[in-house]
């Protein structure tokens with residue numbers, strides 16, 4: 001009997017730091033050997049001519065989120081995770097969103113049950129706080145963080161979710177005291193409301209006006225403000241879906257001062273631009289996402305921020321709304337004003353291929369940066385590393401076998417999500433996963449999903465080592481502890 005359940009033989013093994021030719025040996029779901037040559041396993045896969053990459057970690061995807069009102073996320077945990085693994089992603093961090101007035105525990109229990117039944121790959125949750133009441137903050141949240149849900153999400157925008165600055169400070173102080181990272185949707189809510197109203201009142205209701213209601217300035221201001229609030233409590237934060245170079249500049253300034261501020265961006269900001277909303281009829285609604293699409297010249301500035309490490313995670317922000325549905329983009333009618341269209345685009349399955357093709361193949365980023373921003377960095381930032389996000393002895397055998405020369409056109413008909421469109425239809429993309437392994441099990445063979453719903457496991461996360469506070473509280477009084485320091 002072989003000492004390995006699986007050997008992946010003769011591939012080019014790539015991590016965020018190194019490249020090596022050789023074999024990977026897997027036993028009981030983990031990588032147990034990396035060597036130039038290993039004996040055959042119970043199963044041996046020839047990786048000659050292929051890249052062997054850590055499976056992607058998508059730290060921002062909306063799956064099976066119910067909304068109040070008519071809208072529904074199209075993807076269940078089954079279709080969402082099938083779509084992820086077919087695109088080379090092997091871990092997802094989704095959301096457990098609180099509606100105002102609700103507690104956190106019941107909500108999370110519902111998501112845990114849905115994911116336990118449906119997920120095909122490993123998963124965790126960010127706890128979304130829309131109503132940080134005393135009861136929630138004192139009785140529920142500390143226990144959840146200690147249980148292993150070490151990331152929170154807050155919004156500065158949207159009527160049903162925006163927190164005030166005082167509420168944000170309250171959340172930051174608790175996150176700092178308990179050891180959680182806070183992720184932020186940073187846009188100025190009042191400015192968006194005012195601009196939207198002026199546009200709609202004057203008949204500018206088509207999808208193409210959505211970016212006019214959310215210009216880069218509303219994101220830049222909110223970035224600056226939330227970084228300031230995080231500085232006051234010395235709380236590590238990650239700014240989600242940074243869309244514009246001016247916002248990234250705020251993050252870079254904070255990083256240069258030693259603050260623990262991280263920035264994420266998404267393929268839609270690197271590949272799409274505001275002219276994509278300028279389609280006939282209501283078609284532009286497919287491209288309504290927030291923050292909004294930007295002018296084309298913004299794209300190269302974002303790529304530069306990725307190369308410099310200012311933006312160190314590229315996630316999908318997968319938000320699956322069916323276009324032709326009263327539960328999706330047309331929830332408020334076939335020609336609803338832009339501010340009543342659900343925000344978001346699908347992207348779990350196309351994230352890695354698009355970033356590889358546009359980034360690595362076109363020479364904008366190197367292979368190690370690609371692995372870092374799609375797998376290693378999100379795993380580190382969210383406390384999953386080194387179990388996830390790298391190829392090392394002891395890590396879970398979450399592996400994407402990658403054909404760097406395979407060119408295919410993106411076709412929604414080939415994707416596994418439950419959405420009726422992809423924003424990237426017809427785009428020629430080079431570099432696709434030809435096999436995906438989750439904890440050593442083959443879950444994708446380049447044609448078919450092989451995984452069983454419910455095989456995915458919940459990933460609880462310990463206190464973060466990588467993401468320590470900066471130790472830079474600015475005054476002698478410690479507002480987190482509520483006393484003088486020293």
Ligand SMILES: [Zn+2]
Nearest residue numbers: 060062317319
């Ligand atoms: Zn999102």
